[in-house]
Amino acid sequence: MKSKVSSPLPINCAPEMDASPLCDDDDVAERHSRIGVLRWAVEPGRVDICTEVSIMAGCAANPRVGHLDAVCHIFAWLKKHGQSKLVFNSACINNKAQSLPDWADAPEPLEKHVEMTSHIDSDHVGGKFTRRLQTGVFIFINRALIVWCSKKQSSIETSSFGSEFSAMTTGTESVEGLRCKLRMVRVPADDPCHVEANNLSVVRNSSQPESTLKKKSNSIAFHYVRERAAARVISVQYEPRDTNLADMLTKIQPGHKRLEMARQVLF
Numbered sequence: 001m002k003s004k005v006s007s008p009l010p011i012n013c014a015p016e017m018d019a020s021p022l023c024d025d026d027d028v029a030e031r032h033s034r035i036g037v038l039r040w041a042v043e044p045g046r047v048d049i050c051t052e053v054s055i056m057a058g059c060a061a062n063p064r065v066g067h068l069d070a071v072c073h074i075f076a077w078l079k080k081h082g083q084s085k086l087v088f089n090s091a092c093i094n095n096k097a098q099s100l101p102d103w104a105d106a107p108e109p110l111e112k113h114v115e116m117t118s119h120i121d122s123d124h125v126g127g128k129f130t131r132r133l134q135t136g137v138f139i140f141i142n143r144a145l146i147v148w149c150s151k152k153q154s155s156i157e158t159s160s161f162g163s164e165f166s167a168m169t170t171g172t173e174s175v176e177g178l179r180c181k182l183r184m185v186r187v188p189a190d191d192p193c194h195v196e197a198n199n200l201s202v203v204r205n206s207s208q209p210e211s212t213l214k215k216k217s218n219s220i221a222f223h224y225v226r227e228r229a230a231a232r233v234i235s236v237q238y239e240p241r242d243t244n245l246a247d248m249l250t251k252i253q254p255g256h257k258r259l260e261m262a263r264q265v266l267f
Contacts, residue, residue: 007255008052008077009070015059020066031063034071041078045086047148048262049074051134051249054150081259084266086145107186114141114182116193118175119239121246122153122167124160133157135167136249137174138265139193141182145265147174150249162218164199168206168236169221171195172228179233192232196239198247206236 023031038053052074059067119138132152139147149170157163175193182189197203205211206225228234241247248261 005073005076005080005255007253007258008049008074009055009252010073011252011254013070013252015055015067015070018059018064018066020064023063023065023068027065027068028063031068031071032060034068034075035060038071038074042148045145045266046078046084047138047145047265048081048084048248048258049077050148050150051136052252054134054152055252058152077255084262086266107184113188113190115191116141116175116178116189118171118193118195118234119244119246120167120171120195120197121241121244121250122163123250124157124163133163133166134250135170136246137167137171138245138249139171139174139178141178141189147178148249149174157218160199161201162221164197164202165205165218165221165225168195168197168202168225172225172234175234176228192229192235195234195236196244196246197236198239198241198244200238203236203238206234 035053035057038049039057042050042053056067056071056074117140119136121136123134123136132154135149135151135153137147137149138145151170153163153166153170157166172195175195179189179193197206205222206229209230211226225234225236229236245261245264247253248258253261
């Protein structure tokens with residue numbers, strides 16, 4: 001294992017383009033085992049390696065020697081930055097509860113009102129071979145990180161606008177599901193979730209009623225997001241790329257940049 005690493009994966013790492021020899025059966029089993037350990041580490045809160053683990057897990061079908069080395073590189077990063085924790089702050093950002101919607105079969109709310117915030121992003125030039133893009137989603141309840149996700153998009157988008165809207169759809173679906181779960185355990189979460197995105201076109205097309213879509217290929221995501229915005233499930237706002245936390249879930253970053261963003265959710 002490498003003793004000195006400056007990032008979870010080398011900046012120029014492209015697992016899809018790796019041409020090293022295929023792993024033998026023993027190496028394949030070892031790699032799958034290590035990926036399982038890393039996926040377990042991500043679940044409790046190691047969001048600083050979420051993107052890299054997702055990328056390496058996507059190469060599980062035909063692992064190569066270079067992939068095994070990359071997995072070891074992630075372990076070296078964990079060894080170097082082994083102490084981190086998620087902090088759950090119960091302080092409420094906004095206690096102005098809205099009138100409750102007509103939730104079917106939902107129990108009467110008993111707990112304090114909570115506010116949800118989401119950061120959503122996609123990397124339009126992420127996939128080097130398949131050209132499938134990486135989607136990143138963070139969802140906070142008050143100031144506590146509850147949901148984090150880094151995954152490849154299910155479709156290939158030809159534009160940054162399409163990829164960002166696809167990511168927005170994934171994030172909005174996660175917000176809807178979390179709102180429903182909270183309501184069913186008697187926690188009111190009825191204000192719109194503040195969704196932060198760094199694509200101005202997506203922000204405008206999500207929130208401006210006069211906006212029209214010219215690309216039919218994006219129409220499903222377009223109308224789904226606009227409908228949820230009109231229903232006050234989400235409220236889409238612009239957030240610059242440098243401060244959008246979901247940027248760390250879409251691409252391999254230099255170590256200093258990753259640590260700078262991770263420290264906003266990990267301590």
